Amino acid sequence: MDFDVVVIGGGVGGLASAIRSAELGKKVAIVERDVIGGECVNRACIPSKTLIDAVKLVSRTRKSPWIKANASIDYEILNQHKNKSIEAIRNNLLENLRKHNITVIAGEGKVNEHGEVQVGEKTITFDNLVIATGSSPISLADFPLNGRNVLDPWTAMNLPSLPNSIVIVGGGVAGVELATLFRALGKEVTILELMPQLLPGFDKDIASETKKRLEENGVKIYLQAKSKIVDSKDKVKFSVSLPSSSETVEGDLAVITIGRKANNDNLGLNNLKVETDQRGYIKVDGRTRTSNSRVYAVGDCAGMPLSATKAWKQGIVAGDNIGGKDSVMPKYIPISIFADLEIGLVGKSLDDVKKEGVEATEVKVEMREIPRAWTVNETEGFLKVVVDKEGKILGAHMIGEGATEIINTMALAMEGNLTMKELYKVSFSHPTLTEVISEVAQRFYHGELY
Numbered sequence: 001m002d003f004d005v006v007v008i009g010g011g012v013g014g015l016a017s018a019i020r021s022a023e024l025g026k027k028v029a030i031v032e033r034d035v036i037g038g039e040c041v042n043r044a045c046i047p048s049k050t051l052i053d054a055v056k057l058v059s060r061t062r063k064s065p066w067i068k069a070n071a072s073i074d075y076e077i078l079n080q081h082k083n084k085s086i087e088a089i090r091n092n093l094l095e096n097l098r099k100h101n102i103t104v105i106a107g108e109g110k111v112n113e114h115g116e117v118q119v120g121e122k123t124i125t126f127d128n129l130v131i132a133t134g135s136s137p138i139s140l141a142d143f144p145l146n147g148r149n150v151l152d153p154w155t156a157m158n159l160p161s162l163p164n165s166i167v168i169v170g171g172g173v174a175g176v177e178l179a180t181l182f183r184a185l186g187k188e189v190t191i192l193e194l195m196p197q198l199l200p201g202f203d204k205d206i207a208s209e210t211k212k213r214l215e216e217n218g219v220k221i222y223l224q225a226k227s228k229i230v231d232s233k234d235k236v237k238f239s240v241s242l243p244s245s246s247e248t249v250e251g252d253l254a255v256i257t258i259g260r261k262a263n264n265d266n267l268g269l270n271n272l273k274v275e276t277d278q279r280g281y282i283k284v285d286g287r288t289r290t291s292n293s294r295v296y297a298v299g300d301c302a303g304m305p306l307s308a309t310k311a312w313k314q315g316i317v318a319g320d321n322i323g324g325k326d327s328v329m330p331k332y333i334p335i336s337i338f339a340d341l342e343i344g345l346v347g348k349s350l351d352d353v354k355k356e357g358v359e360a361t362e363v364k365v366e367m368r369e370i371p372r373a374w375t376v377n378e379t380e381g382f383l384k385v386v387v388d389k390e391g392k393i394l395g396a397h398m399i400g401e402g403a404t405e406i407i408n409t410m411a412l413a414m415e416g417n418l419t420m421k422e423l424y425k426v427s428f429s430h431p432t433l434t435e436v437i438s439e440v441a442q443r444f445y446h447g448e449l450y
């Protein structure tokens with residue numbers, strides 16, 4: 001055997017599985033056709049959040065008349081800062097691979113008919129294989145990507161400069177984050193969403209609060225908009241069919257946030273009898289094991305949710321199991337959206353729970369009731385916690401400053417099976433935004449403290 005473990009794909013999922021199995025004493029190789037760090041580090045989470053954090057700082061400064069500064073973004077310098085951050089994170093990861101004696105093999109990996117990994121002319125044998133090849137945007141018939149003015153999100157984010165008007169197709173997580181970014185950079189932004197709600201599938205109050213905030217900032221949002229590109233020679237023109245009218249919408253640039261597929265084509269999965277679902281994602285169990293018990297799959301290539309949050313965790317779980325430590329995926333994977341008003345959620349909404357016939361209630365605290373929200377000058381938003389009659393926490397949904405951090409505390413409580421009674425006992429540092437959690441517990445049992 002050349003290696004105990006071969007990992008195909010050096011994104012966050014692949015890296016986590018490689019490092020974890022090496023920590024547990026395995027001899028590991030990772031095959032990467034592009035750069036270590038994958039989509040999250042190089043093109044998605046890290047670059048998008050660097051840009052969004054910068055524009056949020058500017059808008060917060062503008063909303064604070066007591067700060068005397070004429071804040072604005074220099075996109076070129078911001079891009080340099082973004083590239084520096086990416087490089088620093090990537091170098092740390094590379095250092096970690098070196099520290100664990102993980103061999104990095106450059107090239108396109110696939111499984112040959114003998115069940116070995118093939119990289120160019122080289123064949124590599126293994127005990128365990130981890131597939132961590134990620135996913136890619138696809139060009140849809142109604143929104144054909146052209147590399148010029150109809151782009152996928154990361155290509156758009158990496159343009160040296162942005163044109164004046166931008167139409168975003170899809171009002172999901174990526175659509176909302178990009179709208180936040182582009183609008184704060186002073187662009188005219190339109191979102192076209194097919195469903196009746198922005199952020200389809202999310203708690204409806206969070207979706208409507210997000211819509212309100214984006215519209216207040218000048219983003220135009222069309223819901224129930226059945227659209228398609230009719231011309232992209234110069235400007236990009238869309239025909240948009242709405243419930244009671246039809247319109248033409250146009251922009252200098254279109255960013256298509258819908259449509260992705262697993263990077264599993266040409267991988268030779270059949271040679272190892274690894275099964276995929278109808279959409280082409282690899283089927284895995286809670287230990288990230290595929291239909292072939294020697295093969296694991298982690299991250300986007302293993303299906304929903306397509307998030308780095310899930311990819312990291314699946315990587316660790318795969319590494320644990322390969323290294324002989326029984327490990328299963330957590331019950332809850334939090335989701336964060338880095339919009340103008342941040343969003344964090346974990347678990348189920350009250351509507352979901354009711355559909356399942358579970359008796360539950362929802363405790364809601366507005367952020368304007370939390371003292372810290374006033375000191376940071378961001379009082380919009382709320383935390384809603386879904387609780388059953390025994391006090392078990394079934395879900396938490398937050399919009400507001402700090403939501404992407406606070407939601408991790410709720411995930412911790414839920415994963416640890418803490419009830420509201422136990423949360424009620426905890427002392428939360430004051431004044432902090434996280435105090436919203438203690439106020440929820442206070443209200444569940446008694447009444448308002450704040």
Ligand SMILES: Cc1cc2nc3c(=O)[nH]c(=O)nc-3n(C[C@H](O)[C@H](O)[C@H](O)COP(=O)(O)OP(=O)(O)OC[C@H]3O[C@@H](n4cnc5c(N)ncnc54)[C@H](O)[C@@H]3O)c2cc1C
Pocket residue numbers: 008009010011012013014031032033034035036037038039040041043044045046048049107108109110132133134135153154174263267298299300301306307308309310311
């Ligand atoms: C704009 C944007 C913003 C996002 N922001 C967030 C966020 O804030 N939080 C979050 O949790 N998620 C976010 N995501 C999602 C996140 O980026 C992905 O879910 C995550 O990167 C998936 O990790 P992965 O390891 O599965 O795949 P990837 O990161 O895609 O890595 C796969 C790697 O495999 C390599 N590869 C593929 N095939 C082969 C092959 N045959 N041989 C060798 N190498 C191969 C690729 O080159 C790549 O490096 C965002 C996505 C986008 C588009």
